[in-house]
Amino acid sequence: MELLRLNQISPDQVILWQYGFIKITATLAYTWMIMAILILTAVLVTRGLTSGEQISRWQNLLEVVVSTIRSQIYEISQEDPGHYLAFIGTLFLFIGLSNLLLIVPGYVAPTASLTTTAALAICVFIAVPSYGISRHGILHYLKEYFQPTFIFFPFHVMGELTRTLALAIRLFGNMMSHDKVIAILLAVTPLFFPIIMHALGLLIGMVQAYIFAILAMVYIASATQAHEEKIHPPKPETPTGQNP
Amino acid sequence: MDTIAFVAFASIISAGLTMGLGALGPAIGEGMAVKQAVAAIAQQPDEKNTITRTLFVSLAMIESIAIYCFVISMILIFANPFWDHVISKGG
Numbered sequence: 001m002e003l004l005r006l007n008q009i010s011p012d013q014v015i016l017w018q019y020g021f022i023k024i025t026a027t028l029a030y031t032w033m034i035m036a037i038l039i040l041t042a043v044l045v046t047r048g049l050t051s052g053e054q055i056s057r058w059q060n061l062l063e064v065v066v067s068t069i070r071s072q073i074y075e076i077s078q079e080d081p082g083h084y085l086a087f088i089g090t091l092f093l094f095i096g097l098s099n100l101l102l103i104v105p106g107y108v109a110p111t112a113s114l115t116t117t118a119a120l121a122i123c124v125f126i127a128v129p130s131y132g133i134s135r136h137g138i139l140h141y142l143k144e145y146f147q148p149t150f151i152f153f154p155f156h157v158m159g160e161l162t163r164t165l166a167l168a169i170r171l172f173g174n175m176m177s178h179d180k181v182i183a184i185l186l187a188v189t190p191l192f193f194p195i196i197m198h199a200l201g202l203l204i205g206m207v208q209a210y211i212f213a214i215l216a217m218v219y220i221a222s223a224t225q226a227h228e229e230k231i232h233p234p235k236p237e238t239p240t241g242q243n244p
Numbered sequence: 245m246d247t248i249a250f251v252a253f254a255s256i257i258s259a260g261l262t263m264g265l266g267a268l269g270p271a272i273g274e275g276m277a278v279k280q281a282v283a284a285i286a287q288q289p290d291e292k293n294t295i296t297r298t299l300f301v302s303l304a305m306i307e308s309i310a311i312y313c314f315v316i317s318m319i320l321i322f323a324n325p326f327w328d329h330v331i332s333k334g335g
Contacts, residue, residue, distance in 0.1 A: 166308050173311035211304040
């Protein structure tokens with residue numbers, strides 16, 4: 001079943017159901033499906049959590065996922081990952097699952113539509129100053145925009161805007177290009193090459209989910225930690241004297 | 245050449261040029277970044293995790309330039325606003 005025709009650039013243009021001005025597009029339906037899968041899995045698995053020696057295989061899976069995300073966050077921020085786990089983990093799991101389900105026939109990744117990726121990028125755009133303000137207070141956070149002099153204020157603002165745009169366009173472009181390459185290859189060499197490109201697309205999807213979450217974490221870490229060095233200047237590195 | 249044919253001609257030519265020239269720079273940049281990262285891993289295998297993570301993030305940054313070009317060429321081919329404008333004017 002080919003839901004998305006070649007000349008349709010985003011799944012927003014596929015309308016599944018319409019009543020008056022209310023439209024259910026393919027993006028909306030698949031986004032709901034992914035949210036339902038994530039929430040149902042989490043609820044069903046965490047219902048029977050145990051700390052004994054015998055754990056179910058689903059609890060094992062969730063423990064691996066959560067502890068991996070925690071360790072990745074810790075490696076970047078070098079602090080307790082508990083604050084950031086909910087936001088970063090949700091971003092990674094949502095994008096990762098929506099890219100991974102591409103192996104299901106008839107499925108169109110909602111991340112291949114610019115509206116979904118723009119919404120995710122705007123979440124990051126809002127989360128970065130809110131983490132920064134909750135850490136340092138609003139005055140200290142705003143002062144960062146005028147470092148080193150006030151001339152740099154427009155450049156800081158432009159940097160925030162362009163990196164949000166880049167975050168959205170990067171994910172959208174990667175996933176949309178995957179859809180288009182598969183469609184074109186199906187028309188040219190329908191037998192074998194689409195499968196190889198599909199396998200490559202799964203890898204690209206996971207890498208993009210990883211990169212989105214890592215970049216969001218890097219932005220948040222830069223907003224929360226930029227001041228610590230000015231308030232508490234780091235002690236100069238002293239050689240520990242471990243001579244070989 | 246009438247206007248519709250000219251718009252189609254210009255769109256297709258510039259879509260190809262955008263993709264070709266836009267892939268050139270990021271390709272060179274990614275090659276240099278991977279070269280340095282492999283050399284760094286060969287020198288310090290203990291820092292493999294940090295180097296790999298930084299490499300992935302910076303590759304994504306570099307690659308986004310090529311992705312911009314790809315999006316522009318896709319818009320020129322599949323969702324061209326000038327084409328729609330000319331068609332609606334010409335009837």
